[in-house]
Amino acid sequence: MNFKEAINSIEPGSDINYQKAVERQSMLTKPAGALGFLEELSCQFSAISDEFPPKVPESPVVCVFASDHGVLEEGITPWPQEVTTQMVANFLAGGAAINAIAKQVGAKVAVIDIGVAGDTSGFAGVIDKKIRAGTDNLARRPAMSVSEAERAIQAGFDVAMSMIDAGCDMLVIGDMGIGNTTPSAALISWYTRSGVEETTGRGTGIDDDRMLVKIKAIKSALERLANEKLSDPVHVLASIGGLEIAGMVGLILAGSFRRIPVVLDGVIADAAAVVSFQLNQKVRSFLFAGHLSQEPGAQKSLNYLGLKPILTLDLRLGEGTGACLSIPIIQSAVRTLVEMATFDSAGVSEG
Amino acid sequence: MNFKEAINSIEPGSDINYQKAVERQSMLTKPAGALGFLEELSCQFSAISDEFPPKVPESPVVCVFASDHGVLEEGITPWPQEVTTQMVANFLAGGAAINAIAKQVGAKVAVIDIGVAGDTSGFAGVIDKKIRAGTDNLARRPAMSVSEAERAIQAGFDVAMSMIDAGCDMLVIGDMGIGNTTPSAALISWYTRSGVEETTGRGTGIDDDRMLVKIKAIKSALERLANEKLSDPVHVLASIGGLEIAGMVGLILAGSFRRIPVVLDGVIADAAAVVSFQLNQKVRSFLFAGHLSQEPGAQKSLNYLGLKPILTLDLRLGEGTGACLSIPIIQSAVRTLVEMATFDSAGVSEG
Numbered sequence: 001m002n003f004k005e006a007i008n009s010i011e012p013g014s015d016i017n018y019q020k021a022v023e024r025q026s027m028l029t030k031p032a033g034a035l036g037f038l039e040e041l042s043c044q045f046s047a048i049s050d051e052f053p054p055k056v057p058e059s060p061v062v063c064v065f066a067s068d069h070g071v072l073e074e075g076i077t078p079w080p081q082e083v084t085t086q087m088v089a090n091f092l093a094g095g096a097a098i099n100a101i102a103k104q105v106g107a108k109v110a111v112i113d114i115g116v117a118g119d120t121s122g123f124a125g126v127i128d129k130k131i132r133a134g135t136d137n138l139a140r141r142p143a144m145s146v147s148e149a150e151r152a153i154q155a156g157f158d159v160a161m162s163m164i165d166a167g168c169d170m171l172v173i174g175d176m177g178i179g180n181t182t183p184s185a186a187l188i189s190w191y192t193r194s195g196v197e198e199t200t201g202r203g204t205g206i207d208d209d210r211m212l213v214k215i216k217a218i219k220s221a222l223e224r225l226a227n228e229k230l231s232d233p234v235h236v237l238a239s240i241g242g243l244e245i246a247g248m249v250g251l252i253l254a255g256s257f258r259r260i261p262v263v264l265d266g267v268i269a270d271a272a273a274v275v276s277f278q279l280n281q282k283v284r285s286f287l288f289a290g291h292l293s294q295e296p297g298a299q300k301s302l303n304y305l306g307l308k309p310i311l312t313l314d315l316r317l318g319e320g321t322g323a324c325l326s327i328p329i330i331q332s333a334v335r336t337l338v339e340m341a342t343f344d345s346a347g348v349s350e351g
Numbered sequence: 352m353n354f355k356e357a358i359n360s361i362e363p364g365s366d367i368n369y370q371k372a373v374e375r376q377s378m379l380t381k382p383a384g385a386l387g388f389l390e391e392l393s394c395q396f397s398a399i400s401d402e403f404p405p406k407v408p409e410s411p412v413v414c415v416f417a418s419d420h421g422v423l424e425e426g427i428t429p430w431p432q433e434v435t436t437q438m439v440a441n442f443l444a445g446g447a448a449i450n451a452i453a454k455q456v457g458a459k460v461a462v463i464d465i466g467v468a469g470d471t472s473g474f475a476g477v478i479d480k481k482i483r484a485g486t487d488n489l490a491r492r493p494a495m496s497v498s499e500a501e502r503a504i505q506a507g508f509d510v511a512m513s514m515i516d517a518g519c520d521m522l523v524i525g526d527m528g529i530g531n532t533t534p535s536a537a538l539i540s541w542y543t544r545s546g547v548e549e550t551t552g553r554g555t556g557i558d559d560d561r562m563l564v565k566i567k568a569i570k571s572a573l574e575r576l577a578n579e580k581l582s583d584p585v586h587v588l589a590s591i592g593g594l595e596i597a598g599m600v601g602l603i604l605a606g607s608f609r610r611i612p613v614v615l616d617g618v619i620a621d622a623a624a625v626v627s628f629q630l631n632q633k634v635r636s637f638l639f640a641g642h643l644s645q646e647p648g649a650q651k652s653l654n655y656l657g658l659k660p661i662l663t664l665d666l667r668l669g670e671g672t673g674a675c676l677s678i679p680i681i682q683s684a685v686r687t688l689v690e691m692a693t694f695d696s697a698g699v700s701e702g
Contacts, residue, residue, distance in 0.1 A: 029441055030448055031430075031555035035672070036645065036665030056455075079382075079702035086699040090380055095692025097381055103690075104407075104683045204382035204702055294387065312663065313680070314387030321386070328679040329664070332455045339454075341446025348437040351430035351555055 003150075003157040003250055006257040013047030013285035017054075021046035024053070027342040031351060037308070041288070041333035048259050048286055053338045057170040057261065060107040060327050061163050062098060062320040063251055064091055064174035065156065065244035067115030068134030070143065071221075072179045076214040079178045079204055081134070085118030087176050091319075092125045098174055098319035105327045107172060109320075112159055114152055115177075115243030129155035131243055138183060139217035141224075142239045149238035149246050156250025164258050171255045171262045172290070172327065173269040174320025175244050179203075181295055183242040184271035186218045188297040190225065190236060191274045192304040201267070201295035201316070233278035241275070248272030249279070256283040263330070265323035266293030266316065270301035277305060288330060291315055291322030354501075354508040354601055357608040364398030364636035368405075372397035375404070378693040382702060388659070392639070392684035399610050399637050404689045408521040408612065411458040411678050412514050413449060413671040414602055415442055415525035416507065418466030418594035419485030421494065422572075423530045427565040430529045430555055432485070436469030438527050442670075443476045449525055449670035456678045458523060460671075461514065465506055466594030467528075480506035482594055489534060490568035492575075493590045500589035500597050507601025515609050522606045522613045523641070523678065524620040525671025526595050532646055534593040535622035537569045539648040541576065541587060542625045543655040552618070552646035552667070584629035592626070599623030600630070607634040614681070616674035617644030617667065621652035628656060639681060642666060642673030 021043040026032055033039065046054050066088050072081050090096045091111045102109045112127040113120045117134035120126050131152045135143035144152070160171055181203040188199045196218045202211060221240045230236050237246055249272050255262035256276075264273055264287055276283045289302050292309035294316040302309060310326040343350050372394040377383055384390065397405050417439050423432050441447045442462045453460045463478040464471045468485035471477050482503045486494035495503070511522055532554040539550045547569045553562060572591045581587050588597055600623050606613035607627075615624055615638055627634045640653050643660035645667040653660060661677040694701050 028448075029438065029446060030668050033556065034666065034668035035448060036667065038664060038666070077702070080700050083700050083702075086697065087380065090692055090697045090699060093692070093697065095380060095690075095697045097379070097386060097687050097691055100686040100690040101683045104686050105679055205384065310664075311680075313389060313661075315385065315389070316387065317381050317385035325680055325683055328456055329662075329676055332452045332676055335451040335455050336448050339446075339451045340448055341441055341444070346437065346441045346444065346446045348441060349431050349434050351428070351434075 003153050003253050006253050007280050010256045010280050010282045012282045017049060017052045018043050018047040020052045021337060024337060028340040029343055029346050029348045035336060038333040038336060041330055042337035045261060045334050048261060050259060054334055056331055056334045056338060059167050060170035060172050061168040062102050062107050062109050062172040062174045062324055063159060064098060064109060064111045064176055064320055065114050065247040066111065066176040067243035068117035068177055069179035069182065069242055070135045070137040071139050071182050071217055073137050074139050074213060074217045076182055076210060076217055077179055077203060077206060081117050081178055084116050084176055084178050085120060088113060088116060088120050088126060089123055092123050096319060097317055097321050098324060101321050101324045105324055107324055107327060112247060114155055114247040127159060135242055138240050139220040143183065143241055144238050146235055146238045149234050152243045152246030153250040156247030157254045160251040160254035164260055169260060171251055171260055172320050172323045173248050173251060173265050175268040175318045177242060177244050180242050180244060180268050182214060182218060183240055183245060184267045185297045186221050186240040187271040188274055188301050189222060192300045194300050199297035199300050233275050237275050245272045249276050252276040252283055256286040261288055262286050263288045263290045263323040263326060265290055265320045266318050267295035267298045268318055270298050273305055274301050290326035354504050354604050357604050358631050361607045361631050361633045363633045368400060368403045369394050369398040371403045372688060375688060379691040380694055380697050380699045386687060389684040389687060392681055393688035396612060396685050399612060401610060405685055407682055407685045407689060410518050411521035411523050412519040413453050413458050413460045413523040413525045413675055414510060415449060415460060415462045415527055415671055416465050416595035416598040417462065417527040419468035419528055420530035420533065420593055421486045421488040422490050422533050422568055424488050425490050425564060425568045427533055427561060427568055428530055428555060428557060432468050432529055435467050435527055435529050436471060439464060439467060439471050439477060440474055443474050447670060448668055448672050449675060452672050452675045456675055458675055458678060463510055463598060465503055465598040478510060480510065486593055489591050490571040494534065494592055495589050497586055497589045500585050503594045503597030504601040507598030508605045511602040511605035515611055520611060522602055522611055523671050523674045524599050524602060524616050526619040526669045528593060528595050531593050531595060531619050533565060533569060534591055534596060535618045536648045537572045537591040538622040539625055539652050541573060543651045545651050550648035550651050584626050588626050596623045600627050603627040603634055607637045612639055613637050614639045614641045614674040614677060616641055616671045617669050618646035618649045619669055621649050624656055625652050641677035644673065
């Protein structure tokens with residue numbers, strides 16, 4: 001299925017199921033509202049389910065989209081590009097943070113090469129969807145062609161559709177790509193109409209000099225984009241985005257089309273959510289903000305989307321780590337809704 | 352073993368293991384500090400372990416201490432006292448929020464009647480440690496005798512020691528007791544030297560009139576206590592505390608003595624932590640603040656203890672719900688420390 005068809009077929013969340021959840025929450029054996037944000041999460045989750053009460057999601061998959069960024073040639077980070085390839089190997093060997101956390105919370109990890117500069121073809125277990133070996137330098141020219149952006153979105157869409165077909169009931173977004181906070185900040189600035197200084201962070205922990213270089217690169221990209229007079233979000237994504245961000249857009253579209261919850265991670269996933277929102281605002285119903293990244297663009301994106309983060313743990317790693325940590329909380333929210341006794345059924349007096 | 356012996360035998364966390372964890376964090380395949388609060392948690396956890404690297408805790412037990420409060424006769428809450436007994440039955444039947452959440456995160460739930468007014472003797476599965484059938488009205492006279500407070504602390508201590516002997520490697524505090532935010536606010540005000548208005552919250556969600564009654568009751572208790580000129584924390588606890596709070600103090604002492612992490616829940620557990628801290632400040636090393644309750648006394652307590660909450664989900668239910676939700680995060684923190692590859696071992700270049 002082409003992702004463009006899916007865009008127009010996304011149905012919003014069900015108000016009826018949302019209201020059923022609100023009503024059920026008021027009958028459960030606890031003071032009204034005492035489960036706080038968990039109650040909101042359970043209502044949102046109910047709204048995107050086909051049935052009420054919903055099923056507790058049991059098969060989350062973290063999809064880690066890996067790709068490289070031509071903007072590295074500007075000197076935006078001290079980390080060498082080969083780290084992306086090396087970390088893909090680390091994910092596949094089970095040695096990264098996302099592996100440890102996913103194991104703890106019972107999630108599978110899928111690693112997708114959607115545009116890594118290095119050769120991963122010999123890496124056992126990698127999902128090979130490479131569109132090109134890294135983007136071009138977005139500070140000076142479009143990061144990729146529109147056709148490449150579309151193929152990357154389609155690749156992410158296809159991966160997510162396959163996961164769902166195989167039983168995945170919760171899509172969790174992860175990323176790997178040295179330099180990828182740069183296109184993320186660019187996209188977030190563009191769509192949330194925020195100054196570059198307000199969306200650009202220190203990524204892996206760059207110093208003040210690199211920070212100036214990074215801000216300058218993003219400003220150049222946005223000036224170029226303004227001159228290009230683009231309005232189609234896929235064209236904007238091609239111009240100032242990244243291949244992993246495009247893949248995530250595809251995943252978000254697939255999750256929304258199939259009514260599967262999508263858990264956002266940090267600022268890379270947030271940027272993808274902002275782009276997806278341009279394609280169809282109804283994706284909003286299916287998004288859970290796993291955590292608030294330390295990158296300033298994260299808060300900008302979540303405000304723009306009207307999403308409240310589940311966790312605030314001062315993370316800035318990506319890979320899907322913060323999203324993955326939020327899984328047991330979303331599951332617990334649904335499980336309390338589904339499994340708790342009511343005042344009536346438990347014979348508990350009300351206040 | 353008598354809890355008083357344990358108080359004097361608590362050893363602080365190990366600075367050596369803490370430093371080993373800091374050092375290992377710097378070698379793992381991620382930018383320095385990118386795992387944020389998880390890194391701090393992993394270091395604290397290492398400090399209280401006998402070995403390095405520590406073991407990921409796999410057998411958490413939520414100990415829900417249930418008791419009643421004579422101060423209800425002041426009219427501090429619209430909920431009838433029998434709800435405590437009814438909720439104990441609900442816990443044992445698996446119908447409460449804590450059951451759903453504990454199931455989700457793989458924790459066992461133990462329910463301790465340490466002072467419920469109603470009869471729970473026929474309830475299958477309850478741990479019967481009843482000291483007395485609810486406290487006296489702390490607004491007018493001491494909530495219990497010093498001997499009763501000591502026996503309640505000993506009961507909590509004994510329960511926790513048994514759990515640890517049976518393999519529990521993480522103690523999680525839960526509570527049930529209609530009216531128990533009142534003694535909690537009183538204890539927190541007393542020890543953190545905060546005004547009653549600053550520590551008293553709406554508990555289950557009381558209205559403005561009840562709020563005035565509640566504040567007045569707590570002020571009366573504190574005035575009485577000031578006249579009693581008590582300094583021994585157990586005497587203070589007896590005067591303005593509750594039986595479940597005393598049980599939690601015993602649990603905290605046992606955990607600290609046996610070097611087992613103790614996860615605090617909301618304001619009731621926070622009050623118990625503040626009292627335990629008076630008995631021996633070294634308990635601080637073993638405490639994890641599972642979440643920040645909406646009750647204002649929670650923030651006061653955590654500030655006083657120098658603890659940072661793991662979660663902020665606007666919960667105000669108790670039962671151990673917020674503490675339980677933090678378990679996978681503490682486990683993930685330890686697991687990343689223990690299982691992640693280093694830059695060297697994974698062949699990843701450094702920035």
